[in-house]
Amino acid sequence: QVxxxxxxxxxxxxxxxxxxxxxxxxxSLSSGHFYWxxxxxxxxxxLEWIGYxxxxxGTYYNPxxxxxxxxxxxxxxxxxxLNLNSVTxxxxxxxxxxxxxGIASYDYWGQGALVSVSS
Amino acid sequence: xxxxxxxxxxxxxxxxxxxxxxxxSSSNLGAGYDVHWYQQLPGTAPKLLIYGNNNRxxxxxxxxxxxxxxxxxSLAITGLQAEDEADYFCQSHDSRLSGSVFxxxxxxxxx
Numbered sequence: 624q625v626x627x628x629x630x631x632x633x634x635x636x637x638x639x640x641x642x643x644x645x646x647x648x649x650x651s652l653s654s655g656h657f658y659w660x661x662x663x664x665x666x667x668x669x670l671e672w673i674g675y676x677x678x679x680x681g682t683y684y685n686p687x688x689x690x691x692x693x694x695x696x697x698x699x700x701x702x703x704x705l706n707l708n709s710v711t712x713x714x715x716x717x718x719x720x721x722x723x724x725g726i727a728s729y730d731y732w733g734q735g736a737l738v739s740v741s742s
Numbered sequence: 743x744x745x746x747x748x749x750x751x752x753x754x755x756x757x758x759x760x761x762x763x764x765x766x767s768s769s770n771l772g773a774g775y776d777v778h779w780y781q782q783l784p785g786t787a788p789k790l791l792i793y794g795n796n797n798r799x800x801x802x803x804x805x806x807x808x809x810x811x812x813x814x815x816s817l818a819i820t821g822l823q824a825e826d827e828a829d830y831f832c833q834s835h836d837s838r839l840s841g842s843v844f845x846x847x848x849x850x851x852x853x
Contacts (some may be wrong), residue, residue: 727775
């Protein structure tokens, strides 16, 4: 059974960077066939796709975040990471990591990590 | 920003049938991409409910079913139960984003 777990600071100051890591167990990032993804949900609102990465390092980013966003993969530790620069209060959200299948469905999700942007 | 449109809420009594619509555009559902549905209980991560338009993952009751036609899709819940009270989201791939697009979300209320 594949499991994903987000980790990182729960509070970030405005204009600083938000960094989260997703640790994957029960399956290898390098197995192919999947895109490893970040999705966020502001409090009381809907889901927003942030971006995803293939095990080889290829990335796809949401155009609305692309200028501030970087997603990387560490296959040796079976982890992938999110870095979002120049954050504002609008970036306050629960951040989920998830596995995206070949037909673009998300079959496994982490429990989510609440990140608040506040001074 | 590409988005899939859903009604904010639907309601029904226990045992009834409810449906949730999901309307997209020519860059996502209309382009032939599959639609997927998720159930999100309060305080938890979304759970895959329907994939590939009308397929249920193992463990999902057959009370849940999906369909898609053109730029629209729908999720039906028959024999509504109290435990079905949750938020439901549709999702697809969007060619303009080169990534995923989610629906606006629908809260199912069991009366």
